[in-house]
Amino acid sequence: MVMMIATAICWGSWANTFKGVKNYRFELFYWDYAIGIFLVSVVLAFTMGSTGNDASSFLNNVHAADAENIVSVLIGGAVFNLANLLLVAAIDMAGLAIAFPVSIGIALVVGVITAYLQQPKGNAVLLAAGVACAVIAVVLDGRAYGTLGRGSDSNTGPAPRVSSRKSIVTCVVSGVLMGLWSPFVAHAMSHGNTLGPYSVAVFLTLGALLSCFIWNLYFMKKPLVGEPVNFGEFFRGPASGHVLGLLGGAIWGTGTVFNLVAANYTGVAISYAIGQSAPMVAALWGVFAWKEFAGAKPQAKTYLGLMFVFYLLAILLVAKANTAN
Numbered sequence: 001m002v003m004m005i006a007t008a009i010c011w012g013s014w015a016n017t018f019k020g021v022k023n024y025r026f027e028l029f030y031w032d033y034a035i036g037i038f039l040v041s042v043v044l045a046f047t048m049g050s051t052g053n054d055a056s057s058f059l060n061n062v063h064a065a066d067a068e069n070i071v072s073v074l075i076g077g078a079v080f081n082l083a084n085l086l087l088v089a090a091i092d093m094a095g096l097a098i099a100f101p102v103s104i105g106i107a108l109v110v111g112v113i114t115a116y117l118q119q120p121k122g123n124a125v126l127l128a129a130g131v132a133c134a135v136i137a138v139v140l141d142g143r144a145y146g147t148l149g150r151g152s153d154s155n156t157g158p159a160p161r162v163s164s165r166k167s168i169v170t171c172v173v174s175g176v177l178m179g180l181w182s183p184f185v186a187h188a189m190s191h192g193n194t195l196g197p198y199s200v201a202v203f204l205t206l207g208a209l210l211s212c213f214i215w216n217l218y219f220m221k222k223p224l225v226g227e228p229v230n231f232g233e234f235f236r237g238p239a240s241g242h243v244l245g246l247l248g249g250a251i252w253g254t255g256t257v258f259n260l261v262a263a264n265y266t267g268v269a270i271s272y273a274i275g276q277s278a279p280m281v282a283a284l285w286g287v288f289a290w291k292e293f294a295g296a297k298p299q300a301k302t303y304l305g306l307m308f309v310f311y312l313l314a315i316l317l318v319a320k321a322n323t324a325n
Contacts, residue, residue, distance in 0.1 A: 001319060003258040004266070004274040010255025012281025017248030019290065024241040026088050027220045028234045032242050034081070034209045034216075036249020037256070041201040044257050049198025061196040069188035069195050070203055076184030077207020082215045083107070083177035086170055089224040093167035100279065101142030102171040103178060105135050108276045110179025112269050118186040121267025122321040130317030131273055137310035141279050144303035147296075170224065185260070186268040197260035205253060266322045273318045280311040 018029055049058040062070075090099035112131050116124070185204065188195045195203070220229050255275070263271035283304065286292040293300060 001262075001274075001322075003262040004271055005315075007255040007259040007262070007271070007275040008277040009281050010251050010258070011275055012278035013285060014248045014251040014255075015282065016285055016289070017244040017251070021238070021241045021244050024237055025226070025229050025233070027085075027216055027223065027229055028237055029241055029245045029248075030085065030216055031212060031234055032245025033249040033252070034205075034212045036246040037253035038202075038205040038209045038249075039246070040250040040253035041198075041205040041257060044254070045198040045202050048257075049196070056196055058196070058198050058202075061199045064193050065188075065195045065199065066192040069192060072184045072188045073195060073200050073203040074207035074210075076181040076188075077204040077209075078211035078215075079177050079184065080181035080204070081208040081211045083174050083181070085215055085219055086174035086224075087178065089219070090167055090170040090174055093170065093225055099167065099171050099174075100145075101138045102168070103175040104276065104279055105138045106172060106175025107178035108134055108138065108273065110176055111182040111276070112179075112273045114180065114183040115186045115272055116267070116269035118183055119190045119267045119269065122270050122318075124321075126317050126321035127269060127273065130314045130321060133310045133317060134273065134276060134314035137277075137307045137314060138279055140303050140307040140310060141283055144283075144293075144300050144307060147300040147303060166224075182268055182272045185263075189260075189263065189268065197264050198257065200260050201253070201257045204256070270318055270322050274315055277311050277315055280308060283307065 014033075018026065018033075021029060045058040051057070053060070055061065055064060087099065087103050090103060093099070108131060112127065116122075116127065181204075185200055188200055189197075217231075220231065222228065259271050259275045287304070293304065
């Protein structure tokens with residue numbers, strides 16, 4: 001449970017590193033981020049994942065695992081990477097109030113249901129109730145940001161954005177893809193000669209890194225938002241951008257390793273569901289660190305308070321699903 005909550009903290013916090021970079025395109029920042037998630041996974045695999053010399057240690061596990069499972073996780077990493085890039089593009093196009101609830105809400109439902117079908121651990125009724133509460137919380141989060149935008153002026157915040165069909169389609173595709181990477185992991189951890197959590201983390205992040213040479217290069221040439229950017233600009237980027245990119249990747253990667261270790265005991269569906277409480281953490285950063293709700297109307301704060309209530313309910317219900325017979 002501690003590791004699953006740590007996952008939510010890491011997944012909800014890594015984006016702060018990008019917010020700390022000024023005038024640096026996300027496509028360029030993303031290269032360092034992808035390297036960071038892979039490096040931290042390797043470090044943890046050779047430390048925490050190699051404390052003994054039994055069959056579960058990292059290298060022994062990789063040697064014994066089915067090649068099919070390794071390929072499955074590599075594909076899952078590539079799927080995650082595309083979903084993550086599309087999510088950021090959707091936020092740029094439609095704003096957080098629309099993109100985040102649509103994408104993460106769809107991802108939560110798709111990911112938990114498909115993972116549970118492959119690895120049915122826990123009480124299905126309680127798990128479904130927890131997922132429903134998490135979806136409501138995500139919608140309330142979006143309503144809070146939407147209310148903040150409406151009626152804002154130059155002293156209280158930005159004007160609301162108008163969503164286009166392109167932005168909505170991008171949100172939906174991102175959400176479906178974001179929900180589909182966890183079943184690839186569930187398959188590798190539950191079929192044949194399985195991969196352990198540290199092995200999964202290494203191949204998942206390797207798949208994400210390698211797929212950058214497809215997805216990220218494509219979006220650099222044909223971005224959904226802004227003008228094309230060339231690879232040379234990456235090497236001319238600020239040192240702070242590279243450092244923060246690696247740090248952001250390390251934060252996300254650490255949370256992912258913890259999530260996978262927890263999934264070894266609870267099942268991927270439950271671990272993934274609690275990890276997707278990350279929007280609650282992100283909202284806390286937005287409120288207290290970035291002052292996104294400074295000058296907000298009472299309605300926005302009401303939505304935000306209700307969001308926290310439903311996320312806490314989601315965590316409690318999913319935790320109960322893990323222990324119920």
